[in-house]
Amino acid sequence: MSGLYDSFQRPINYLRISITDRCNLRCIYCMPVEGITSIPHDQILRYEEIYLVAQAAAKLGINKLRLTGGEPLIRSHLVTLVEMLAGIEGIDDIALTTNGVLLKHYAFDLKQAGLKRVNISIDSLQERKFHRITRVGTMNDVLEGMSAAHQAGLEPVKVNTVILRGVNDDEIIDFAQKTIDEGWHVRFIELIPIGQGQRRKWFMPISEIRARIEELGMLEPCPLSGNGPAKYFRLPDSRGTVGFISPVTEHICIRCNRLRLTADGKLRPCLLSDEEIDLREPLRRGVSSEQICHLIREAVAAKPQGHQLAKGITSKKQAMAQIGG
Ligand code: SAM
Numbered sequence: 001m002s003g004l005y006d007s008f009q010r011p012i013n014y015l016r017i018s019i020t021d022r023c024n025l026r027c028i029y030c031m032p033v034e035g036i037t038s039i040p041h042d043q044i045l046r047y048e049e050i051y052l053v054a055q056a057a058a059k060l061g062i063n064k065l066r067l068t069g070g071e072p073l074i075r076s077h078l079v080t081l082v083e084m085l086a087g088i089e090g091i092d093d094i095a096l097t098t099n100g101v102l103l104k105h106y107a108f109d110l111k112q113a114g115l116k117r118v119n120i121s122i123d124s125l126q127e128r129k130f131h132r133i134t135r136v137g138t139m140n141d142v143l144e145g146m147s148a149a150h151q152a153g154l155e156p157v158k159v160n161t162v163i164l165r166g167v168n169d170d171e172i173i174d175f176a177q178k179t180i181d182e183g184w185h186v187r188f189i190e191l192i193p194i195g196q197g198q199r200r201k202w203f204m205p206i207s208e209i210r211a212r213i214e215e216l217g218m219l220e221p222c223p224l225s226g227n228g229p230a231k232y233f234r235l236p237d238s239r240g241t242v243g244f245i246s247p248v249t250e251h252i253c254i255r256c257n258r259l260r261l262t263a264d265g266k267l268r269p270c271l272l273s274d275e276e277i278d279l280r281e282p283l284r285r286g287v288s289s290e291q292i293c294h295l296i297r298e299a300v301a302a303k304p305q306g307h308q309l310a311k312g313i314t315s316k317k318q319a320m321a322q323i324g325g
């Protein structure tokens with residue numbers, strides 16, 4: 001078998017890179033209102049260091065990268081990083097997860113630099129509620145970002161929507177309707193119990209979200225390119241798709257194909273386990289590419305079979321933004 005496989009024979013071909021833990025929003029289920037204690041600048045991986053990790057990962061068989069955070073678009077010179085990563089032999093897909101607020105300023109340059117696709121997070125289609133959820137955001141900025149992404153050809157543009165019971169579950173149908181009226185690709189995501197997301201009253205299982213959407217018609221399974229755990233469907237007469245991501249109520253770990261690199265240079269075998277392998281110190285010691293490959297193999301070997309949410313075990317991090325969602 002060539003390529004990277006973990007101890008459970010899952011192929012690992014996908015690296016999610018968090019480039020910052022900072023954010024220009026304060027989503028109620030992700031960040032505390034006062035924000036989190038940010039990692040000091042000198043502890044954040046420099047672009048050259050991220051490049052060395054991605055290059056070593058590519059040698060081992062990783063061919064897909066995603067940049068995330070925090071909010072990746074608030075880090076300066078992101079276009080330069082994308083250009084550097086796009087030049088790595090073996091990397092054939094680079095995607096970005098963003099809240100979309102700043103996207104209209106960068107969509108074209110990012111595309112030119114080699115970015116293929118974007119996922120844009122938006123949890124409400126109502127300006128007031130959008131502001132209530134993000135605490136500081138303006139929905140129109142995100143919609144303009146989405147439009148710029150389409151114009152730049154960052155396709156398919158996918159929309160990430162975390163459903164919170166009692167907050168935005170009344171908009172499930174509105175989001176699903178967008179797949180019919182405007183061809184959106186909307187992915188409904190279950191709230192993961194990390195940090196602020198541990199409020200049980202907000203949790204709504206995908207089965208319930210799906211049942212509401214089925215009021216609009218039968219969901220037909222359909223393929224949509226992606227690297228992740230989402231399952232995609234189409235409503236009758238829709239150009240867009242409805243995706244479901246159910247990390248809590250389904251065994252999506254069976255299909256897990258990823259590693260995470262945190263903004264401060266830790267390789268994380270699993271989102272929901274705090275086990276990490278430090279790369280920053282070895283990188284700053286000037287280790288060889290072979291030694292980075294060795295550490296990446298170690299992280300792959302340490303991937304657990306699945307998360308332990310059923311036993312109440314989750315990450316102790318304050319926010320998803322500290323890991324890279
Ligand atoms: N700031 C960017 C954004 O919002 O897209 C990238 C980072 S954010 C942590 C990545 C994704 O994680 C977003 O779609 C966000 O909605 C999601 N997220 C954050 N906290 C979550 C939680 N507790 N459960 C499920 N998804 C969460």
Ligand code: SF4
Pocket residue numbers: 023024025026027030031069070071099121320321
């Ligand atoms: Fe920021 Fe994204 Fe977290 Fe919202 S979900 S606070 S945009 S990192």
